[in-house]
Amino acid sequence: MHIRSELIGWGHYLPKKVVTNDDLSKIVDTNDEWISTRTGIKTRHIVEDELTSDLAYNAAKMALDRAGLSAEDLDLIIVSSVTPDNTTPSVATKIAGRLGVKVGTPAFDILAACSGFVYGLVQADNMIRLGQVKTALVIGAESLSKIVDWTDRNTCVLFGDGAGAAVLRACEGDGSKNDKGILATKIYADGTHYDYLKTNGGVSSTKTAGFVSMDGKEVFKFAIPALTQGAEVVAEMAGYKVSEIDWLIPHQANIRIISNVGEKLGLPEEKVIVAVDHHGNTSAASIPLALSENLESGKIKKGDLVILTAMGAGFTWGGAIIRL
Ligand code: UT7
Numbered sequence: 222m223h224i225r226s227e228l229i230g231w232g233h234y235l236p237k238k239v240v241t242n243d244d245l246s247k248i249v250d251t252n253d254e255w256i257s258t259r260t261g262i263k264t265r266h267i268v269e270d271e272l273t274s275d276l277a278y279n280a281a282k283m284a285l286d287r288a289g290l291s292a293e294d295l296d297l298i299i300v301s302s303v304t305p306d307n308t309t310p311s312v313a314t315k316i317a318g319r320l321g322v323k324v325g326t327p328a329f330d331i332l333a334a335c336s337g338f339v340y341g342l343v344q345a346d347n348m349i350r351l352g353q354v355k356t357a358l359v360i361g362a363e364s365l366s367k368i369v370d371w372t373d374r375n376t377c378v379l380f381g382d383g384a385g386a387a388v389l390r391a392c393e394g395d396g397s398k399n400d401k402g403i404l405a406t407k408i409y410a411d412g413t414h415y416d417y418l419k420t421n422g423g424v425s426s427t428k429t430a431g432f433v434s435m436d437g438k439e440v441f442k443f444a445i446p447a448l449t450q451g452a453e454v455v456a457e458m459a460g461y462k463v464s465e466i467d468w469l470i471p472h473q474a475n476i477r478i479i480s481n482v483g484e485k486l487g488l489p490e491e492k493v494i495v496a497v498d499h500h501g502n503t504s505a506a507s508i509p510l511a512l513s514e515n516l517e518s519g520k521i522k523k524g525d526l527v528i529l530t531a532m533g534a535g536f537t538w539g540g541a542i543i544r545l
Pocket residue numbers: 250251252255256259260335374375376378436437438440441444474475478502504532533534
């Protein structure tokens with residue numbers, strides 16, 4: 222008997238307010254043509270009076286509903302975010318309190334920026350496979366609009382707010398590549414690139430959260446091989462060729478990066494999920510948002526073989542291969 226983590230629920234939530242490229246052109250010196258051609262982004266959702274925990278909570282409720290579970294069934298809550306409500310405690314403990322999980326259920330946040338959801342999946346999958354927990358809720362949630370400098374056209378056009386969630390549950394497999402659930406994961410970091418994508422402040426340095434600053438070209442250059450590696454390595458670990466998968470869900474930062482990674486992996490365009498056009502870059506929320514939206518619409522189906530691949534500040538990167 223081989224324990225695997227099966228994805229049994231998915232959820233997402235976007236704040237109501239939609240901001241178009243034309244809206245942004247009224248705030249900074251930009252235009253729809255530049256944003257569309259350089260990034261593929263058309264619209265993004267921006268929070269008004271909601272907090273990151275509100276976005277996370279709504280995504281979690283949907284994921285529990287799709288899983289047919291109640292909060293009491295959860296043994297673990299992990300939230301990935303760079304935009305928590307408070308510096309401490311974690312968003313995960315706030316969600317635990319709001320959902321009404323059993324007292325004692327472990328809950329913690331992970332900070333791995335845009336790779337955060339994949340990092341969270343790895344932790345949950347490992348704890349499930351070790352038999353420490355049976356059912357886990359993993360959320361990626363961000364209010365990036367709160368750490369964006371709305372006078373900086375280099376960054377403010379790129380990001381959006383939202384949350385995505387997944388419920389994982391222990392299931393039995395035979396250990397073969399035909400099992401359902403998470404088949405392989407891999408995460409990486411290279412701290413020598415710390416300065417290329419960061420906030421220009423933080424609690425111990427400036428006592429403020431700071432605003433996002435980025436050397437876009439350096440991030441772009443690193444992102445393509447990192448996202449490609451994240452996909453290739455997990456496919457190989459699971460015993461698959463990348464060409465055998467049904468869907469690739471890459472981190473949604475820039476359509477040019479996404480297309481390039483798809484090409485490098487030899488995947489036809491139709492197999493590469495794109496959500497950056499209507500979400501922008503939602504960091505830790507980007508992959509679970511795209512996953513949930515496409516499961517909900519029926520485009521991605523139970524039984525499909527999916528690779529998630531992410532890259533973000535740190536730099537961090539990694540992937541997961543899942544049979545849904
Ligand atoms: O989430 C983690 C992963 N993040 C990423 O993967 C982001 C990676 N980087 C990128 O996606 C791209 O580098 C950007 C979209 C950020 C920038 O695209 P680029 O093609 O690298 O543009 P650039 O930074 O070289 O800027 C080109 C020009 C500059 O003008 P000059 O110096 O050539 O006159 C910028 O000032 O475009 C200008 N520019 C803009 N123009 C209109 C920069 N932002 C804007 C803007 N509107 N919003």
